Amino acid sequence: MRWWxxxxxxxxxxxxxxxxxxxxxxxxxxxxxxxxxxxxxxARLAKTAPGREGSAPGNRSTRQ
Structure with missing residues (x-):
């Protein structure tokens, strides 16, 4: 057999x-x-951000 x-x-x-x-x-x-x-x-969201239930990481509002 040939190599190719x-x-x-x-x-x-x-x-x-x-x-x-x-x-x-x-x-x-x-x-x-x-x-x-x-x-x-x-469950993953609750594990990564336990104090911020209901908000996704990176979706912070500039208004308070």
Whole structure:
């Protein structure tokens, strides 16, 4: 076998493996319901900004 055939075959296997990983991650991401996503986002927000419930980081108003 010539070296370029081996390189081409390795590239093809790499592309297939990458596609499989992306497909698995996409299935895992789409498995959440909108309510589950909302709950997880609220939990993350509460963890990062415990004293600022209901406001997102970076959305500070200049008026007081």
């Amino acid at each position: 055939k081996v390189v081409g075959l390795a590239g093809l296997v790499g592309v297939a493996a990458t596609g499989a990983v992306i497909a698995r991650e996409e299935r895992r991401r789409r498995a959440y319901t909108p309510d589950e996503i909302r709950e997880r986002l609220h």
